[in-house]
Amino acid sequence: MESNVLVVDDSAAIRKILQRVLRQTGMAINTIHEAGDGQEALVVLGAQKVDLVLSDINMPKMDGLQLLASMKASADWRQIPVVMITTEGGETKVSEAVKLGAAGYVRKPFTADQIKEKLAGILEAALPL
């Protein structure tokens, strides 16, 4: 079964790179939706079927942690796994994300293999049998 992924990053460059990297992984991905911040992501989540969210932490308007908290507070979205992609290697924000319910995190800079390694199991578990 193919999945739908939502990529959330204020950098159009990173969204473009993630589109390419996700296709390179060879994972069964149908559609890759994009959003420039947490607010836009919530709009996409309300309109599209999304199986996994890949989100930056540092973003204007609504950051990745606020997006994660909003999703976990929603009965409709709390089951969707969220993987944080961030330059924040420090404990503070990463542990905050894990505490809020993030399924995992990937540090920038990243390779296609690192993305695949992190997402493959999470995506498989998230899809209905």
Add this chain to the structure above:
Amino acid sequence: MNLNEIIVKSLTESTLQVFSTMLGVEIARGESVVETSMPEANEGVVSFIGVAGSWAGTGSVSCSPAMACKICAAMLMCEAPAVNEEVLDTVAELTNMIIGSVKTELEQTLGPLGLSIPTVVYGRNFKTKSAGNTDWVVVRFQWDGEPLIVKLCLEPKEQAKHVMFHTSATESCALDV
């Protein structure tokens, strides 16, 4: 190793790693210096990102317009014939990744730090100056003969200065001021 040496090492390793991982290229490291005088006039693309916490400052990446296009083309695997929004966005993200990695490294010594959203400037004959009085630690790189300059200035806030003053004799990382 003093703080400036740690910053030089971290700027160098982070820049080489980001270019290698995200662009698939190995760039050459040039000299590293500490800029104590007024920075020279800039031309081209300059990206800034703020660092905040018990220590605060600014990280910066600057290069020529041609180099910025080349970075964009390699990172996004697309044509980038002139500086446009996509090129500026790519340089901003490059800065975010380089200074983000440096921030993570420095947190082991300086405690938790935060990063701002990057700002990019493109133009000619402009000067840049941090509102603080701190020197910039500068590391130069070259990619096919084109220069890329990565800088960081960082100074302790009052509370951190106080702590450093009382503990510098036993710290392995004192700031050279």
